[in-house]
Amino acid sequence: MPDSSFYAAVESRRTIRDFLPDPVPQETLDRCLEAARLAPSSSNLQPWEFVVIRDPKVRQLAIAACLDQVPAKTAPVLIALVTHRDTWRRNRDEILRIFESRGPLRRSHESYYRKIIPMVYRTGPFGLLGPVKRTLCRIASLFRPTPNLMSRADIRVMAHKSTALAAATFMLAMRAEGFDTCPMEGFDPWRAKALLGLPRGAEVSMFLAAGKRSEKGVWWDRALMPRDWSIREI
Ligand SMILES: Cc1cc2nc3c(=O)[nH]c(=O)nc-3n(C[C@H](O)[C@H](O)[C@H](O)COP(=O)(O)O)c2cc1C
Incomplete structure (x- = not known):
């Protein structure tokens, strides 16, 4: 119902x-x-x-x-x-702290929050890395499904x-x-x-x-x- x-x-x-x-x-x-x-x-x-x-x-x-x-x-x-x-850094750290306080961290959590999240959220000095990431992703997407590693x-x-x-x-x-x-x-x-x-x-x-x-x-x-x-x- x-x-x-x-x-x-x-x-x-x-x-x-x-x-x-x-x-x-x-x-x-x-x-x-x-x-x-x-x-x-x-x-x-x-x-x-x-x-x-x-x-x-x-x-x-x-x-x-x-x-x-x-x-x-x-x-x-x-x-x-x-x-x-x-x-994102502060909140990512808090998520990891919460999970760690509940027991050993799962490898999937560890790699998602320690590797993938910084790749997505880091945009480098003055945000200059952002357009580079975006352009590379756009090109890769012509060949295979690719996430947008984002610009600012x-x-x-x-x-x-x-x-x-x-x-x-x-x-x-x-x-x-x-x-x-x-x-x-x-x-x-x-x-x-x-x-x-x-x-x-x-x-x-x-x-x-x-x-x-x-x-x-x-x-x-x-x-x-x-x-x-x-x-x-x-
Ligand atoms: C992101 C957003 C911004 C809005 N800004 C205003 C606003 O500045 N002033 C206002 O009177 N209504 C604002 N609204 C209300 C919309 O005009 C309203 O949701 C729409 O007309 C549909 O009416 P309903 O919410 O009564 O269904 C906003 C709604 C959204 C979702």
């Missing part, structure tokens, strides 16, 4: 752009953040960071960075979801993909709890980055406003593309 509560959350989730002032209980927010931490990520490297903005001064500046969007102004909770493309730009895409899955998990968890969200990529990325004091390899992927929808929360009816534009079987 399908889990109907899952589908109920998926179907009732809408982008909410006007929120009631009612707070989100801390336990609820924590459960949703814990759910988001379980999202799948490329090589399990979890390149995300949910920054829950509590400080009223930071909140005001974050609202301005979000171009004064109504959801950023009205939501009781505003989160900056940061994506990190340079934390590819790694950025990878980090945003995984981070977006964490965002989706968070939003669905909030809905399952009876709360609502608005993802926002309409913001000033330079100001947002400076506001949070992010390092070079990090940027805000999106802001997430969260709370309970007001009567004016849904601005537009749902409009879905035809099924065969979105789903194809070959």
